Amino acid sequence: MPEFDYRQKARSAALIVLFFVAWELFCLISGMSDLVLPRPSQVFVTLVEKFPILWPHILQTLATTMIGFVLGVGLGVVLGAVIGVSKTAYDTAYPLLVGFSSIPKVAVVPIFVLWFGSGSVPAVLTALSICFFPIVVNIATGLATTEPELEDVLKALGASKFDILWNVGLPRTMPFFFASLKVAISYAFVGAVLSETVASNRGIGNVMMTASSNFNVPLVFAGLFVLAGLGVALYVIFSVIEGRVTGWATRKNDMVAT
Numbered sequence: 001m002p003e004f005d006y007r008q009k010a011r012s013a014a015l016i017v018l019f020f021v022a023w024e025l026f027c028l029i030s031g032m033s034d035l036v037l038p039r040p041s042q043v044f045v046t047l048v049e050k051f052p053i054l055w056p057h058i059l060q061t062l063a064t065t066m067i068g069f070v071l072g073v074g075l076g077v078v079l080g081a082v083i084g085v086s087k088t089a090y091d092t093a094y095p096l097l098v099g100f101s102s103i104p105k106v107a108v109v110p111i112f113v114l115w116f117g118s119g120s121v122p123a124v125l126t127a128l129s130i131c132f133f134p135i136v137v138n139i140a141t142g143l144a145t146t147e148p149e150l151e152d153v154l155k156a157l158g159a160s161k162f163d164i165l166w167n168v169g170l171p172r173t174m175p176f177f178f179a180s181l182k183v184a185i186s187y188a189f190v191g192a193v194l195s196e197t198v199a200s201n202r203g204i205g206n207v208m209m210t211a212s213s214n215f216n217v218p219l220v221f222a223g224l225f226v227l228a229g230l231g232v233a234l235y236v237i238f239s240v241i242e243g244r245v246t247g248w249a250t251r252k253n254d255m256v257a258t
Helices: 002-030 040-085 087-101 109-116 120-144 148-156 161-199 204-213 217-245
Strands: none
Touching: 002 040, 040 087, 040 120, 040 161, 040 204, 040 217, 087 120, 109 120, 109 161, 120 161, 161 204, 161 217, 204 217
C-alpha cells in the first residue's frame, strides 16, 4: 500500500540520518582525532570544497567502472548461457571460473600493469575480472533450473534447442540476471578503485591514495562517500529496471507486517 511505503521510506531515511548524527556526536564527545575518524560534517565540507578537483576523477572512475562492467556483463552472459545449457561446458569451465574468482584481484593488477602499462586499461580489466563471475553463476543457474517437463513439452511441439533457450530459458533467467547485476556493479567499483590505487594517476582510487599519504583523512572519506553514492545510484537504477522488466516474477504480498 502506498501509504505504508511512504512511512517505511521515512523510517529508513530517519535511521540513516540517525547513523550520521550518532557518528558526529561520537567524534565530538570522544574528541576523536581527524587523523583517525573525521566527523561527517568535515567530510561533507571537504567534499564540497574539493568537488571541482574531484569531478574529473569521478568521471574517470565512473567511465572505467562502467566499461569494465559492460564488458563483464557481456562475457558473463555468454559464458553463463554456454555453461547453463551444456553439461560438458559446466564440468570444464566451472572449476576454472571458481579457481579464477578465488584469486585475490590485488594479485592480478600487477600482471595487467605488466601487460598493458599503467592507466585506464588495468582498471577496466580489473573491474571486468571481478564482476563477471556473479553474472556467469546466475545466468547458468537460471538456465539450469528450467523445468525438464516444460522442455519436453516444447520439444514435442517441434521447438528447437535455440527456441527453448530464447523463448523460455533466457526469460526465466531475468530475475537471476538482474540480481547479479546489482552485485556485479558493486564489485566493478571495487576492482576499478583497487587498480587506480596501484596503477593509475587518475580516478577516485588515486585521489584516496594520495590523500592518505598526505594524512588528509577527510578527503579519503570524501572519496569513500563518492564511491558509496555512485554505487547506490547505480543499484537503484538497476532495481527500477528490474521492477519493470521482471515484475511478473515478483510476488506481491498485500499482508505487510508493520
